[in-house]
Amino acid sequence: MEKRLSVTDFNRRFTRGLGKELFSDENLTIIEDVNNLPFWRQINQVDFALVILCKHGRLEATLNNVNYTAQAGDIIFCSGMHTMTEALITTDFDCDLFCISMRKYQELVVPDKESMSNFLFAYQRPLISLNEKEMQLVEGYKRLLQIKNDEHDTIYSGRITDSITQALVFEFMSACERRKETMPDYVQPNSPINKNIAHDFLFLLSEDRCQHRSVSFYADKLCVSSKYLSHIVKKETGKTVSKWIKEQLTEQIRNLLLNTSLSCKEIAMRLDFPNTSFFGKFTKEHLGCSPMQYRSNGRSNVIHTTLIE
Structure with missing residues (x-):
C-alpha cells in the first residue's frame, strides 16, 4: 500500500516559504x-484533514469532481x-491553512451523533461561510496556539495544546451545525446507538483508500456481520457500504489518471484490478469514458493553481 502523506510529511515537503508558520508538530500545522x-x-493520499480559510481574493477549487468558489470568510474542508x-x-488570494492528523481528530472528537453528522456534512458540502x-x-484559537508554540515545554503543554x-x-463543527439548520433539505443521521460503527467505517475507508473492496473486510475490522454493517451504514449515511467503496475507488482512479503519469496497467495493478x-x-461505467479518454479530457481542462483575474 502506498504511504499516505502525514502532517510531518506535509511540513517537510511543502511549508517552506509557503507563509507564516504559527504552529507545527506531528499532529497539527x-x-x-x-x-x-x-x-x-499532490496531496490526494493524505492522513490529515486540511482546512483552507480564505481571507482575501478568490479560490476556485474542484473536489471529487465538484466545483467550489471560496471568497473572503469561506472555508473549504479537504480530507483523505x-x-x-x-x-x-x-492575484490577491490570501488564506490560512490548518492541517490536523486524522488520528488526532479521532482522539479528540468522540464519535457521537453530532460529530458523525458534521463529519458527513463537511464531506458532502466542504464549502461553508463563516x-x-x-x-x-x-x-x-490561532493566537493561543501560537503562544503555546513559542512557550517552553512543561508537563502540561501537550494537554493544553x-x-x-x-x-x-x-x-469548525459548530459552524457546520449552524449551516445545517438553514438547510431544510439536509437529512440528519438517525439513531445514536450505531453512530460509532458508521463513523469508524468511514475512517477505515479513508485510511484504506480502497485497497480492500469487500464489505466483509470492514465488517471483520469492526467485529460485526457484513449484513449488520451494511444496514447500519445505509441507515446512518444514506449510502450502502458498497456505494461508499465504489465512490472512493472512483475518486482514487480520477486522482491517479489526472495527477500521476502511471500507465493504465500500472493503475490497474495498484488498485488490484484483475486486468x-x-x-x-469500471472506469467507463463510473467516469463515463475509457481511462485514456478521461486522462486526455481531464488534463486538457486542469491547470494547476493558475492565477485568475
Missing part, C-alpha cells in the same frame, strides 16, 4: 498569509476522502 497552493494536486484536481486563485464572530473565534486544538475543531479490461470497464 497552522500557516497564515498563504497566497499560493503549489501542493494542491476527497480528490483534489483543479485550483484557480486570484460570520464575523466565527472568524474572530478562529483567530483567537490538545485542548485548544479540540476547541478549534469543535468551532486492464476490468479496470477499463
